[in-house]
Amino acid sequence: MWSSGIIGQDKVKNTLNKSIQQDTLPHAMILEGSSGYGGLPLGLMIAQALLCTESEHDLGCGQCKSCHQVDDLIHPDLHIAFPVVRKEGVERKNTTSKDFMPLWRDMILENPYLSYNDWIRAISKTSANGDINVKECNDIIRQLSLQAFAGTRKVQVIWIADEIGTNGNKLLKLVEEPPPGTFLIFICLNTEKMLGTLISRCQVIRLSPIDDASIVKVLMEKYQVAHDLAHQSALLSDGDFSQALTYAQLEEDTLLDHVLQWIQLCRIRDYHGIRNWSVAFGQMNTEEQKTLLSYFLKVLESIIYGLLLGDQAIRMNELDKKKLKSCVSNLHLSVVEIEILNDLIADMTSKIERYVPGRMVMFDGSLSLSRILSGKIHHPG
Numbered sequence: 518m519w520s521s522g523i524i525g526q527d528k529v530k531n532t533l534n535k536s537i538q539q540d541t542l543p544h545a546m547i548l549e550g551s552s553g554y555g556g557l558p559l560g561l562m563i564a565q566a567l568l569c570t571e572s573e574h575d576l577g578c579g580q581c582k583s584c585h586q587v588d589d590l591i592h593p594d595l596h597i598a599f600p601v602v603r604k605e606g607v608e609r610k611n612t613t614s615k616d617f618m619p620l621w622r623d624m625i626l627e628n629p630y631l632s633y634n635d636w637i638r639a640i641s642k643t644s645a646n647g648d649i650n651v652k653e654c655n656d657i658i659r660q661l662s663l664q665a666f667a668g669t670r671k672v673q674v675i676w677i678a679d680e681i682g683t684n685g686n687k688l689l690k691l692v693e694e695p696p697p698g699t700f701l702i703f704i705c706l707n708t709e710k711m712l713g714t715l716i717s718r719c720q721v722i723r724l725s726p727i728d729d730a731s732i733v734k735v736l737m738e739k740y741q742v743a744h745d746l747a748h749q750s751a752l753l754s755d756g757d758f759s760q761a762l763t764y765a766q767l768e769e770d771t772l773l774d775h776v777l778q779w780i781q782l783c784r785i786r787d788y789h790g791i792r793n794w795s796v797a798f799g800q801m802n803t804e805e806q807k808t809l810l811s812y813f814l815k816v817l818e819s820i821i822y823g824l825l826l827g828d829q830a831i832r833m834n835e836l837d838k839k840k841l842k843s844c845v846s847n848l849h850l851s852v853v854e855i856e857i858l859n860d861l862i863a864d865m866t867s868k869i870e871r872y873v874p875g876r877m878v879m880f881d882g883s884l885s886l887s888r889i890l891s892g893k894i895h896h897p898g
């Protein structure tokens with residue numbers, strides 16, 4: 518049952534449940550928010566409720582054939598579209614979600630909070646951007662115009678609808694007047710990229726970050742993460758389950774130790790250490806490299822919060838707070854300097870995304886970091 522796998526989000530779950538009960542669910546809706554907030558599992562929960570053949574169960578009975586098929590993402594009246602890249606041997610204009618469906622299904626069944634980046638990385642060896650093309654839009658229109666296979670309803674889920682772009686024009690008529698019994702659920706990260714004309718024809722539900730306690734519970738129960746690590750990962754993730762899971766699954770030393778060690782190497786200009794550190798960084802996979810850099814951004818944010826709002830504003834456990842404070846207390850960073858560091862890390866991340874070798878990115882970045890921190894050395898060595 519998709520409804521039972523949803524992490525937190527009780528409020529929106531209740532609202533949707535009520536609309537389903539009262540039969541007031543809009544025929545076109547947008548669930549907006551980071552993938553880690555759970556837009557997709559919520560969309561699939563709605564689909565399951567709509568397609569269940571035992572109508573007395575509001576969110577689906579979980580027992581009927583229809584519910585099982587939605588659980589496995591193989592219901593003939595549940596249509597799903599998502600961004601793809603060109604498939605080998607097929608022209609891009611002819612490539613659609615169907616060409617990647619088995620892989621997508623496996624990945625979503627494994628983790629419905631999958632991030633868009635992880636998806637694109639799984640299907641593209643290069644830094645190609647995915648999108649939802651014209652053929653996909655035409656397919657959507659065509660299949661929704663057909664009779665439902667099993668019951669009277671059809672559900673179209675469009676995951677990362679951000680990537681429809683102006684092709685969304687094709688869907689305007691469909692969204693305005695869907696065939697009877699048809700529901701369109703757009704899952705998007707941010708409505709900014711979507712056509713205003715499309716948005717205005719849908720009911721938009723903006724998802725909030727997931728509460729910390731719900732994230733901690735799932736990390737501990739489903740992923741066997743130890744309490745302290747689960748708690749720390751939840752705090753850092755700002756309510757994004759994908760992020761929390763990524764943080765929690767990095768083993769050994771905590772990310773904070775890594776980041777502080779790096780700052781220390783740069784601060785004392787230990788070039789030998791920086792070289793070894795860069796080599797080790799180069800051996801991580803792209804996702805781990807990006808996680809480390811994004812964690813660095815979190816640390817910088819924490820330092821700013823500490824400076825401007827006091828220690829209680831820092832979202833870290835007490836031990837980490839102490840480590841952070843003892844490291845930054847002799848750096849005397851100003852808010853402006855932290856902004857410069859922010860830009861540096863953002864630049865490093867974008868190089869990693871463009872597949873510049875991690876070792877080079879890290880070595881260059883470390884030299885810049887050393888320069889920024891160099892005026893800060895009070896007791897070198």
Ligand SMILES: [Zn+2]
Pocket residue numbers: 569570571577578579580581582583584
């Ligand atoms: Zn059912």
